[in-house]
Amino acid sequence: MTLANRPPMGWNSWNYGLNDKNRADFSRVTEQTMLAQAQAMVDTGMLAAGYEYFVLDDGYQNARRDWQGRLQGHALRFRHGIPQLVSDVKALGLKFGIYSVPGTLTCAQQYDDYVAGDLGSLNHERVDAEAFAEWGVDFVKYDWCRAHLNDGLDPQIAFKKMADELQATGRDIVYSISEYGLYQPHKWAPEFTNMWRTTDDLFADWGSLMRTLDLQKELYPYSRPGAWNDPDMLQVGNGDLTSAENRAHFFLWAVLNAPLMAGNDLTRMTDEVRELLIHPGVIEIDQDWSGEQGKLTWHGGNLQVWSKRMSQEAGGGVAAVLLNRSGSAGTFNLEQTLGAYSTAKDVWSGDEISAASSVEVEPHGAILLRLS
Ligand code: GLA
Numbered sequence: 001m002t003l004a005n006r007p008p009m010g011w012n013s014w015n016y017g018l019n020d021k022n023r024a025d026f027s028r029v030t031e032q033t034m035l036a037q038a039q040a041m042v043d044t045g046m047l048a049a050g051y052e053y054f055v056l057d058d059g060y061q062n063a064r065r066d067w068q069g070r071l072q073g074h075a076l077r078f079r080h081g082i083p084q085l086v087s088d089v090k091a092l093g094l095k096f097g098i099y100s101v102p103g104t105l106t107c108a109q110q111y112d113d114y115v116a117g118d119l120g121s122l123n124h125e126r127v128d129a130e131a132f133a134e135w136g137v138d139f140v141k142y143d144w145c146r147a148h149l150n151d152g153l154d155p156q157i158a159f160k161k162m163a164d165e166l167q168a169t170g171r172d173i174v175y176s177i178s179e180y181g182l183y184q185p186h187k188w189a190p191e192f193t194n195m196w197r198t199t200d201d202l203f204a205d206w207g208s209l210m211r212t213l214d215l216q217k218e219l220y221p222y223s224r225p226g227a228w229n230d231p232d233m234l235q236v237g238n239g240d241l242t243s244a245e246n247r248a249h250f251f252l253w254a255v256l257n258a259p260l261m262a263g264n265d266l267t268r269m270t271d272e273v274r275e276l277l278i279h280p281g282v283i284e285i286d287q288d289w290s291g292e293q294g295k296l297t298w299h300g301g302n303l304q305v306w307s308k309r310m311s312q313e314a315g316g317g318v319a320a321v322l323l324n325r326s327g328s329a330g331t332f333n334l335e336q337t338l339g340a341y342s343t344a345k346d347v348w349s350g351d352e353i354s355a356a357s358s359v360e361v362e363p364h365g366a367i368l369l370r371l372s
Contacts, residue, residue, distance in 0.1 A: 002226035004174050004194035006287045008139070008259045010053025010097065011041055012233050015204070015263025017059060020239070022203055024112040026059045030077040031085055038089045040266035047093060049278035050287065051262060053139045053174070054089050055097030056082075058108040063117030069124060070131045071100070074115075086135045097139030097174070100128055102158035103147030110145060122151055125165045133169035140166060144179035155183045163192040176230065176259070181215065186222035186229065195228040195259050202232035204239025206364050209249055210325055216256060220295040223257055229293065230259050237264030237273035244365035247348060250276055251321045251368040254286035255294030255308050281347040282368065288314040294321075298337045302326035303361075305337050310370070317341070317372030324361040333358050334369075341371040 013034065019025045038054050041047050060082065062072045073082040086096045100121045101107070108114035121128045121142075132140060142162050147153040159177050166173045178197040179185055189196035199215045202208055216231050223229045234253065236246045253260060262277055269277075276282070285308070294308030297320075307320035320338055324330035334344060334355055344355040347368040353359065361367050 003172055004228065005225045006289065007228050007257050008053055008174055008176070008195065008261070009051045009283075009287075010055055010095070010139070010261050011037060011046065011051055011266065012055040012057050012097070012141075012261045012263050013037070013059075014057035015233055015235060015238055016265055017057070024059060024108055024114070026074075026077070026108075026112075026114065029056075029059050031073075031080060034085060035088060037266050038092055038094055041094060042092050044266055044269070044274055045278050046262070046266065049280070050283055051260070051277075052095050053097045053261070054094045055099070055139055055141060055261065056085070057099045057141065058106045058143070059112070059114055060099070061106070061115070061117070061119045063115040063119075065118055065124075069127045071119070071128060083135045086137060090136055095138035096136060097141060097176075098132055098137050099141045099143065100162075101143050101145045101147065102162060103145060103151040103153055105145060105150050107143055107145040120147075121162065122147070122153070125161050126168075129162065129165035129169055133166075133171040133173065137171075137173060139174040139176065141176045141178060143177075144182070155179055156188050159189070160192055178230075186219055190222060190224065190227035194226060195230040197230045197232060199231055202235055204235035204241050206241070206245055209235070209241075209245070213252060217296050220293045223293040225289055228257060228259055231256060233261040233263045234277075235264075236262065236277060237269050242364065243272060244362050246273065246276060247368075248321070248323060248364065248366035250279075250282060251348075251366050252306060252323065254282045254368070255306050255319055255321050257286060257289065257293040257308070260286055279348070281370075284314060285310070285319040285347070285368070285370075288319075290314075294319070300337075303330045303332060303337075305332070307338070315370070315372070317370060319347075320369045320371060322359060322361050322367045322369065324363060324365050327363045329363060330361050331358050332361060334371075338369075338371060344369050344371045
């Protein structure tokens, strides 16, 4: 089977480590907090729902590499070292992901005053790939961080280099790249990566969510099993997002066949957030592949329909998000916006609704329908 045959699902430490001003707070990223999050992935049912990759993002590194030139964990926050953390996390039944960059400087070193030191993988590609493989790493996030300016690198060459080194280890490692959509990654990344960020960082507010969504419009033809458009990690349960906004965010990522990487505090999430993240009907839509990811199929003012065909194995028909971007309620006429169907079901509430009817959607909200 192809690696990342379905959009990868997991949890990533980056959004969790941001404070309420969207600045990184590295005191939140320690071996204790990471193990607590990994344990919570199991205890809350996230793993059972499909979230299998635990990904340690930027800010785990020590300023100095070890005597073999290998990256090591920050000496105070990861006292038992990264290999031990990998093995503890994997003992819970999870897979492990880790972060690095093609240049000399990570993004946290540039934007968050993270430690000065030789953290980037430039000229360490082989030693880093081999260390990751030896530790049992299953996922690598490789993040651009202005390596064109700092190191004069060419993105395609630099990203391919790590792809080759990872492949040379012989280990199955999902390769996730992040250059924020700067160099049209959809045109070349599908050849040698499993997912590529399409856009800049997504923050936990409605404006950021809508700006990010708008930039996905033309990208649907480029996604396929093993190679996914990545509109960035989930902000569900973070920041000021309301219940309705959280649902809209998650429903949209599902019809886009986006990788689902949660980034909220799993040890203290509300029941409502948990039920959303593990909702089998929504996850089924994200993980289903019938030949094309979802796309914008109707719009009128602040109302949009983003929809995708469902495979026969998943029951066929269509999955559609009715999105209301405005601050006041909006009404969708189902026949006009989606065409003629005989049945319609609200995936979140489970209610059957008349496919010929009109549906009201709350402000900054969405309804996810399965139609056949
Ligand atoms: C960039 C990426 C984020 C995160 C940080 C780490 O901003 O887009 O997802 O990895 O770097 O510093």
